[in-house]
Amino acid sequence: MPDPRPPKAPSVATVIPAYNESETVAEVVRVALELTPEVVVASDGSDDDTAAVARAAGARVVELSENVGKGAALRAALDATDAEFIVMLDADLTGLTLDHLERMLRPVLDGRLDMSIGVFEGGGFVTDWGNKLTPNLSGQRVCRRDMLLAVPHLGEERWPEPAITAYLKDTGARWDYIELPHVGQVLKEKKRGFWNGAWARTRMYADLVTFRARRKRP
Known part of the structure; x- marks a missing residue:
């Protein structure tokens, strides 16, 4: 006899790795909560108010004691939920x-x-240009949680998108x-000052371009 009960709706959670994003994380959490009842922010050793601001906005917050990279923060957020599907967003x-x-x-x-991968369109020249040049590096993604957990060395990559x-x-x-029309990102140079932002960007691209070499490790 067929089960008369309606099928159970799939569970969906939003995960947001964040490092010193107190100025923007609340709005990202607010929008995410319109879609998913569960939003997990993993504060990657932030030394500003990111964790407090995200918590006040309605997110569940996981706090890493030190800045170890986006991959570790993403893994910590995934470990904090058992949702079937994941919406992954930058903070x-x-x-x-x-x-x-x-x-x-x-x-x-x-x-x-x-998996769907969001790319910017009309959110600003610099962020649009960077996102279109390397769309496979976008941090805006949706997929099953078990797919992300199966990615080799996910939690060890400072920038996990190439993996x-x-x-x-x-x-x-x-x-x-x-x-994603009219979506953009705050430039690192604006968030951290020109020289600190430029250094952070240089480190990011250095990690990204050396991914293939690191991938050969056992």
Whole structure:
């Protein structure tokens, strides 16, 4: 006899790795809460009010004692939820709306994609240019939680996006880019001052370009 009960809705959580993003994280949390009842912010050794601001905005916060990288923060956030599907967001987004999140989530829930990757469109020249030049490095993604947990060395990468994208290619997963109109990011040079921001950007690209060499490790 068929079960008369309606099928259980899939559980979805938003995870947000964050390092010193007290100026923007509350708005990202606010929008995420319009889509998912569970939002987890992993503060990656922040020495500003990121954790307190995120908590006040309604997120559950995991605090790492020191800055160890986005990969470790992402892994900590994933470990803090058992949701079936994950919306992964950066903490410094601007212009984000519920519609953007639904655009990314819908094709994954429908089974058309294993992962959707959001790319900026019209959010600002610099962030648009960088996102379009290297869209596979976008931090805005939706997929099953178990897919992210299966990415090799996820928690060891300071910037985990190359590892995630490599895993997609290795496994033959179905993925596509989703345009996010009018979404952008606050530039590192603006957040941290020109020289500190430029140094942070240099370190980021150094980590990204050496990923293939590190990938050969056992």
